[in-house]
Structures are given as C-alpha cells and as structure tokens.
Amino acid sequence: MAFFPSIKARRAGAEKANAAASSSSRPSSTLPSPDSQALSSVGNRKPYLSRAAPIFAPLASSEARELSRAAPPAPSGRRVLPRSAVRHREMDSAGDAAKEYAAGGAAGIAQVAVGHPFDTVKVNLQAHNTTVHGKLYKNAFHCTRRILVEEGMRGLYKGASSSFMGIALESSLFFGTYSQAKQLLKGKSEDGRPQLQVIIPSAACSGALISCILTPTELTKCRMQVQGKNALHTASYSSPLDCAMKTLNSEGVRGLFRGGLATLFREAVGNAVFFCTYEYSRYWMHSYLDSPWFSGGNHLILAKDIGVGIMSGGISGMMFWIATLPLDVAKTIIQTDPDPHLSKNPFQILNMVHKRAGIGGCYAGLGPTMARAFPANAAAIVAWEYSANILGIRRD
Numbered sequence: 001m002a003f004f005p006s007i008k009a010r011r012a013g014a015e016k017a018n019a020a021a022s023s024s025s026r027p028s029s030t031l032p033s034p035d036s037q038a039l040s041s042v043g044n045r046k047p048y049l050s051r052a053a054p055i056f057a058p059l060a061s062s063e064a065r066e067l068s069r070a071a072p073p074a075p076s077g078r079r080v081l082p083r084s085a086v087r088h089r090e091m092d093s094a095g096d097a098a099k100e101y102a103a104g105g106a107a108g109i110a111q112v113a114v115g116h117p118f119d120t121v122k123v124n125l126q127a128h129n130t131t132v133h134g135k136l137y138k139n140a141f142h143c144t145r146r147i148l149v150e151e152g153m154r155g156l157y158k159g160a161s162s163s164f165m166g167i168a169l170e171s172s173l174f175f176g177t178y179s180q181a182k183q184l185l186k187g188k189s190e191d192g193r194p195q196l197q198v199i200i201p202s203a204a205c206s207g208a209l210i211s212c213i214l215t216p217t218e219l220t221k222c223r224m225q226v227q228g229k230n231a232l233h234t235a236s237y238s239s240p241l242d243c244a245m246k247t248l249n250s251e252g253v254r255g256l257f258r259g260g261l262a263t264l265f266r267e268a269v270g271n272a273v274f275f276c277t278y279e280y281s282r283y284w285m286h287s288y289l290d291s292p293w294f295s296g297g298n299h300l301i302l303a304k305d306i307g308v309g310i311m312s313g314g315i316s317g318m319m320f321w322i323a324t325l326p327l328d329v330a331k332t333i334i335q336t337d338p339d340p341h342l343s344k345n346p347f348q349i350l351n352m353v354h355k356r357a358g359i360g361g362c363y364a365g366l367g368p369t370m371a372r373a374f375p376a377n378a379a380a381i382v383a384w385e386y387s388a389n390i391l392g393i394r395r396d
Contacts, residue, residue, distance in 0.1 A: 096393060101176035103387035108171025110383035112164050115376025117156035120147065120225050122365035122372065126332040127226040129357070129364050140367040159224035161240055165217070170210045175384055177206040178275065194279035200272045207271035211264040216256040218263065219335045220244050226336050251340070262331035262346035270324035278316040278381065282308055305389075309382040317377025321369045326350055326362040328369075 121143050128136035137143040147155040181202035186195065220243040227236055237243035247255045285308045321328070330346035333353070343349060353361045 097176065097180055099388070099391040099393050100179045101172045103384050103391060103393065104175030105168045105172035106387040107175055107380040107384035108168040109164065111171065111376045111380035112160065112167045114379040115372045116160045118368045118372025118376070119221075120156050120158060121368040123222050123225045123332055123336075125365040125368065126329050127222070127336045129361070140365075140371070143368075158227075159221035159240060167217075170213050170217075171380065173213065174206050174210045174271070177209060178202050178271075181205060192283070194276075194283050196276065199275050199279055203271040203275040204268045207267035207269075208264055211260065211267045214267065215258075215260040215263045216244065218331070219247065219256060219258060222332055222335050223247070258344065259331040259334040259346075261344065262327050262334060262349075265346065266324045266327040266331060269327070270320045273323045274316045274320040274377075277319045278312050281315055282312040285312065305385065306382055309385050310378040313381025314374035314378040316381070317373035318370055320377070321366075321373050325366060325369060329353060329362055329364055 121140050124143050124147070125137055125140065137146065144156075151158075182198055185198045185202060220237075220240040223243050224237055224240060237246065244256065251258070289304050289308065327346055327350075330349040330353070333349050334342065334344055334346070343352075350362055353364075357364070
C-alpha cells in the first residue's frame with residue numbers, strides 16, 4: 001500500500017517536529033544588539049506613574065476636591081474668584097467697617113467737646129421755661145450768665161462725662177452703621193450723585209438703632225444739667241453714675257428709658273434730614289469747587305475739604321434741630337419732670353406745652369440750640385472725614 005506511510009515514518013516525522021519546536025522556545029545563545037536591547041527594555045518597562053499611582057492617589061483626589069471647591073465652574077464670560085481671594089476681600093471689608101466705627105467715635109468726641117456748654121443752656125431753658133410757674137430765664141444769655149455766676153465754668157460742662165461716653169459710642173455706631181447700610185443699599189452703582197432712596201433708610205435705621213443708647217445717657221445728662229439752685233428733682237447727684245443708680249433704685253429699669261419714644265422719633269427723623277442735607281450740600285459744594293484752580297497744591301485741597309466739611313456739617317446740624325426741636329423739648333420734659341404720672345407720649349406733652357407757652361414753648365432753647373448746632377456738627381463732620389482720610393477710607 002504505497003499511499004499510506006508506515007508507522008516508522010510517522011514516528012520519525014513527529015520527532016522532527018518536536019525537535020524544531022523545542023529549539024524555537026529555547027533562548028538564543030547569541031547576545032542581542034544594543035539597539036534591540038534598548039527597544040525591548042522600553043517596550044517591557046512599566047510607566048513610573050502607574051507604580052506611583054496607588055501612593056499619590058488620595059492626595060491627588062483631595063487636591064482635586066479642594067480645587068473644585070475653591071474655583072467652581074463659572075458661566076461663560078464670568079470670572080469666579082478663588083476662595084482665598086474671597087476670604088481676603090471679606091477681611092478687607094471687615095477692616096473698613098472697623099475704621100468707619102473708629103472715625104465715628106472721633107466725631108462724637110469732637111461734637112461733645114465743642115457743643116456741650118450750648119447743650120447745658122438749652123436743657124435748662126427747656127426744663128425751667130416750660131413749667132406752670134412761668135419763665136425762669138429771660139433768654140439764653142441770661143441763663144448762661146446765671147450758670148457761670150452760680151456754678152462757674154464747670155456748670156456748663158455738668159454731665160459731660162456721660163455725654164463723652166454716650167455720644168462717642170453713639171456716634172461710632174451711628175456713622176459706622178450709616179456707612180455700612182449706605183454701601184449695602186447702594187449696591188454696584190458708581191454714580192457719585194446722592195440718592196435719596198439710599199440715604200433716608202440708612203440714616204433713619206441708624207438713628208433708630210442709637211436711640212436705645214441715647215435714652216439712658218441723655219436722661220442722666222439732662223438730670224445732671226438741671227440740678228442746682230432751681231432743681232426740679234429733690235435728689236442731688238454727684239456724678240452721672242450716681243444719677244443712674246438712684247434712678248434705677250427709685251424707678252427701676254424702665255426709669256432709665258424714660259423718653260425713649262421721643263428719642264426714637266427725634267433720631268429717626270432728624271438723622272434722615274441731617275444726612276440728606278449733608279450729602280447734597282457736600283456734593284454740590286465739591287462740584288462747584290472742583291476746578292483747576294484748586295489743583296495747584298495740596299494745601300488748597302486740604303483747605304477746600306475742611307471748608308466743605310465745616311459748611312456741610314454746620315448746615316446739616318441746624319436742619320436737624322429745626323426739624324426735631326419740638327420732639328427734643330418733649331423728651332427733656334419727660335426725663336426731668338419729677339411727676340411719675342406724667343404722660344410719656346411726646347405728642348401729648350407737646351400739646352400741653354403749646355397750651356402753656358404757645359409755639360414758642362415748643363421751640364424753647366432754639367437760640368442756644370442753633371448756636372450749638374453749627375460748630376458742634378461742623379467739628380463732628382470734619383473729625384469724621386479727617387479720621388476717615390487718615391485711616392484710608394475712601395469717600396465717594
């Protein structure tokens with residue numbers, strides 16, 4: 001059978017095939033060339049990052065999460081600040097707010113130093129010239145002379161320590177809160193023109209806020225000022241603290257806040273009028289005076305700023321008292337009258353004063369009030385603006 005190979009032939013073919021396969025799987029005895037060795041080593045080497053990935057994977061993921069929180073994806077055309085920049089801006093804003101409060105405190109100290117003697121004369125006229133017994137003083141000059149003769153110069157500064165503490169704190173809160181509220185309501189408007197819709201709510205809210213501080217401090221101040229030879233109160237006070245303690249013992253906590261409603265109305269209305277007048281007068285004076293003639297030297301710019309501060313502050317202070325003096329008369333009567341059953345409603349008190357002394361009684365103390373308003377408020381505004389300039393606060 002020639003067509004079928006024998007068993008011996010088939011075995012020989014299988015042995016040749018196995019020998020060829022084993023020789024191909026055995027490593028060659030010859031050394032590879034340098035080029036082939038480099039190529040094989042590159043091909044067989046694992047990437048470095050693949051070995052390091054298990055070690056640095058948690059750090060990379062935490063950094064990715066931090067970056068995603070710091071800079072979230074922003075809409076097209078808008079740039080989002082990282083968290084560090086936002087935190088830095090918030091710290092700058094807090095620093096500016098603290099500077100505003102510090103400048104307001106300086107304004108309050110200047111106001112008391114200049115205006116307290118005038119305030120003492122005003123309070124005495126309001127307390128003694130509106131009673132059923134008639135007028136005790138002929139006018140402001142007569143009242144001033146009587147105080148100087150009977151008590152000396154110290155008599156004009158009675159109650160000044162409580163005023164320094166109260167007005168400094170009050171002015172700090174008032175000017176600081178007004179500036180912050182104004183900046184908040186103003187938003188992104190870059191127009192330097194005053195805006196009534198911003199000024200009125202900012203000033204009224206700030207005035208209402210400080211009335212809580214002014215009521216007890218002004219009560220002790222007024223009672224210290226009216227005591228003396230013609231005192232309405234039988235109790236005598238050695239200091240504002242002594243006055244506050246005796247009032248607290250005899251009338252309770254509510255006694256310290258007598259006249260609070262009249263103070264609230266006076267401050268809310270009066271400070272809205274004050275800042276409207278201040279902002280507009282300051283704006284128009286600067287618009288008129290900002291000319292090339294004033295750009296010649298720094299001394300002219302400083303003189304211009306001080307002059308604008310004096311005029312705008314003095315006029316604003318006078319407008320404040322013209323608008324609110326009747327409420328101040330009612331407050332003084334409520335706080336200094338010894339009758340515990342006296343009405344605490346300022347409008348009922350004004351009606352009673354009008355029946356006793358006419359419209360002149362509602363404006364008792366107008367002379368010394370106007371004489372005090374201009375210098376005291378001019379000093380307050382100049383101190384406020386100058387302190388702000390020193391502290392690096394930018395005014396619009």
